[in-house]
Amino acid sequence: MRVKLTTAYSGPSLDLGLGVTISSGEELEAPDTTEVDNALAQGFLEEIEEEKKAKKGEITEGDEVWIFAEQRNGKIARVVFELLSKGRELADKLNVKLAAVLLCEKDCGSKELVAYGADKVYLVEDEKLKNYKTDFYTKIICDLIKNEKPQIVVYGATHIGRDLGPRIAQRIATGLTADCTGLDIDSDGLLLQTRPAFGGNIMAQIKCKTKPQMSTARPGVFKLASKDEKRKGEMIKANVVVDEKSSLTKVLDIIKAAKKKVNLEEAKIIVSGGRGLCDKENFRMIEELAKLLGAEVGASRAVVDAGWIPKDHQVGQTGKTVRPMLYLACGISGAIQHRAGMQNSEVIIAVNKDPNAMIFSIADYGIVADIKQFIPALISELKKQ
Amino acid sequence: MNFDFTKKQLAIKKMIKEFADKEVKPYAAEADQKEIFPAEQIKKLAKLGVMGMSVPRKYGGAELDNVSQTIIMEEISRACNATAVTMGAHASLTCHPIVNFGTEEQKQRFLPKLASGEYLGAFALTEPAAGSDAVNVQTTAVRDGDEYIINGSKIFITNGGKADLVCVVTTTDKAAKHKGLAIFIIEPKKTKGFSLGKKEDKLGLRGSNTQELVFQDMKVPKENLIGGVEGEGFKQAMSVFNSGRIGIGVQGVGIAQAAFEECLKYVNEREQFDRKLHKFQALQFMLADMAMKIDAARLLCFRAADVKDKGRKYVKEAAMAKLYGSDVAMEVTRQAIQIHGGYGYMKDYPLERFYRDAKITEIYEGTSEIQKLVIAAELLGRGF
Amino acid sequence: MEIIVCIKQVPDTTDVKIDPKTGRLIREGIPVIINPDDKAAIEAALQLKANGKITVLTMGPPQAEEALREALAMGCDDAILLCDFKFAGSDTWATANAIAAGIKKIGKYDLILCGRQAIDGDTAQVGPQLAESLNLPQITYVQKVEINGGKVKAERELEDGYEIIETGMPALLTIVKEMNEARYPTLQGIDKAYEAEVKTWKAADIGADENKIGLKASPTMVKKVFSPSAKGQGLILQGSIKEMAHDLVERLKEREIIQKF
Structure with a gap:
């Protein structure tokens, strides 16, 4: 909402919260704060009516929504398809086209980009674009943006998007919001970006005052739409000349890392076992399940003390504090000392045969069952997939 | 009146707190259980300049004011008392007499090595018959040409078995009682007639080294007599203890603070009767008392350090700081175990270690009873 | 070699709360530190400097001076604080513009080191934006660096490994904290730091374009800050063991926690 001060307000300027002040004669985008609400209610502020956007159903040319189609080694990153799914939704709300921008050695997936929702693919092929390089990619995409004038990118x-995005934003002097976990179109037709800050303890909603409105968006957050092989799209080959001599950097080598050692603190998924497994032999089921899920193995203090597994697997107050995407607590009652170490996990699944076990109080999904029977069932279900 | 630290003192506090949390605290439990001497931690402290904190800059030290030294002692004590006492025996007890009473030649010879941490120091006064009764020293030093010949033994010596330099309190004239005492600087590894006796098995501070020293016809050059004059030893030793008392007081504060922090964490996590512990008023009262007493003790310690920095007499202030700091250490660690219930009694939690470590603060460098005598003597105007 | 290290002073925790009345972050009473990635950049500079000089620079309120003094205590040679109410409220674009103006005033440098990202904003944008403003090559997410014959060779961290990139100087690198263990300031260093001068530059001192700095020039604006919603009541799955196992796998797939095998 754009606002200005009314004549009812006599002071030279007014604090709108979040560090924003407005002075008389000034028009600006108001933050979403109690200060603004109060000032509107008291009549000190008024909203400036703006002309409405295009009507539903009319597809306007230009003003496209763009998704950068990151590829590495000729393989399009999964996040690109997630962003196309989200981008489709945004483009439909705005009644504009969705385009993907693919820089590569040789077309490595424009059909797939269309299948996931792109109306258009801007394709730039050159052997020098095989590997990502900041300066080449920046130049090509900046030129495309200047020519085509998308409204959202x-x-x-x-690691590529967060290297490239800021460089482009600075060159074309537009805003960029980092690591978004939510994207939407507000009533003014502007991109509403939601992102975590302070390690996820705070969420912020951010808007961009300039065009194109740009964001980097977190992988794994947006839902992947289903693929439609029959979708038709337009392919636009852009001719761009990049000169190796003009580049300031040289990629000497790309090295794939070997799997890292046990690292509970950084694990995405942890399967943790407790006393409910009854003995050391049954604990092997936890390890099998973890292997299947690509997870690390955690444990409660009781089983570490019993010697079923070494101490560096222990989660809890006297063990490690973890925050994985998924924590699967198997046969763990959930004493406070254990919960203290894992309660900030994103999704918690608890399996315990005691329906009153403390662990259920913080579980997203609870399963009241004997863990020794449930794990084999889960393993066979996962293997079916 | 100003209760704030200076910006520089705050910078020191921030640095040492971070160091203590990351480099000292994580090893405290194992050091206690397995009696591991904190050699690594001391080496790192030396790199930061902490082992030379009381030594003048011109001899390679950091020449910190007493408030800053007290800040460092509190933070290290909060993390690990075995490390704190090892550091304190060196930086406070051992460096002090050389810095304050040593000849120029002694300062140049020994202080740079102590300040850099190349030498670890110990101070040896206590004997089987001379504990609180410091005057009754039985270790003798007899002049023989350019040397003294020392015979006797010292017990309960912090760093005794690890030290590269020991300040040994002797008597050159038993009949003269306290006017016959003299302190010698010994380099054990270079001195014949020096040997180690029993290594003590202690209730607390189990990572620190406490050992008996034995001297048999140990020859020491006369240049190693602190200050170069006989008969000054008692005055010098009393000065060491006055100054050291602030350190022990704040050691108590550090232990109490560590226990208190554990309690705060615990009452916010543990539930009983479907309520977090912090909801129980009985526990709130305990926490309020603990916090108040810790703060009172801390203020006494920093007041004493401040008075000392201002160059005024601080005997009473230091004795009060030591007496109350150790009282609070005992009381708070006891309460902290109570708050933790059964968990507090177990070795998985650090509370029982704090409790064991706290006890010694009521004993060494003058028992609580001695502190009361010192305070009373100051109040009643008789001196001590 | 002349190195400039850009740092930020941040709250020593990510556990911050929002005042429900004003919608503002409660920053009172939270101690501040040098941002961890930035501290690694300082350490990297100290290891690279040889006979050179390190200038540490920050933009922030007057109390950010303490972060600069800590950097001096660690061994940096010179410190500059960009401090002016005109800088207040800058987003990453405007921040990069202001810092670029400050660096142009410093003039001579071979290398600029930044931390990868700050623990408060988590954007990781100012480094690359600064490189663009100064027209320098950039290497982000650097986990290892060496300098040989006037060339920088760096390992740039990737999701599944790393790439080795070479560039000439001057260049800008953003450093990840995993690169090194930053040293502690020594007591002697702290002494020196509190005797040194910290230069304070205002917008006018660095010739910053007022249309490119501060809240109003910033292209992005924060509409709202809020605490993420707390965990709702958990769901107890029903049915036979087999049914529950199936149900669970479907739900995890739906939430994209587990992918297809």
């Missing part, structure tokens, strides 16, 4: 918040 979204990049995956990957």
